[in-house]
Amino acid sequence: MRVTTTFKDDYEFQSVNEEGNVLDIDMYSADKKKHMSPTQLLLSGLAACASVDLVQMLKKRKKTVNGLTVVADGTRRDEHPRAFTHITLTFTVDSPDVTEEEFEKMGHLAATKYCSVAGTLNSEVDHKFIVNRA
Structure with a gap:
């Protein structure tokens, strides 16, 4: 990628x-501001990733999804690097046939097990930086 x-x-x-x-x-x-910042995009990526996984799980179980909203709230450190210290995802689903228990279980799985963005945030990523002159 x-x-x-x-x-x-x-x-x-x-x-x-x-x-x-x-x-x-x-x-x-x-x-x-006209566009999102990189840190807002990170929160958006996390919310979108968990949303996709949750909707797919619900559809796989033949559940009706009329709507889904995920609000991602993040708190960052004051000192540099201003990394996130806390992120909360709040899921709101519009579905006539998903029980509270099912929604809570699948929301938890989507956000903690299946979402690759969340998995990346919870791991140590081997990354490097290469600097070139144009």
């Missing part, structure tokens, strides 16, 4: 994946 991120202007960047899908990113203050 590969994503290429390019500096556009000032505090704006653009990421493109291998399929050509484009995502704009910025680091402007809230009053000038």
Whole structure:
């Protein structure tokens, strides 16, 4: 998997994946913000990943899903690196045939076992940095 991120202007960047899908990113203050920041994208990725897994589990069990919302709340350290110290996912499902018990169990599995973003956040990732001059 590969994503290429390019500096556009000032505090704006653009990421493109291998399929050509484009995502704009910025680091402007809230009053000038047009796009999500990298840390907001991390929360979005986590929420989307858990959502996909949860909906697939519900559909596999022939449950009706009329809607699903996941709110990701994150708290970050004050000092650098300003990593997340706590993340809470709050799931709200609209389904006439999913019991509270089923929803809680599948939501937990989606967020802790099957979501690859959550798995990455809970692990030590071997990563390296390569710097090239243009």
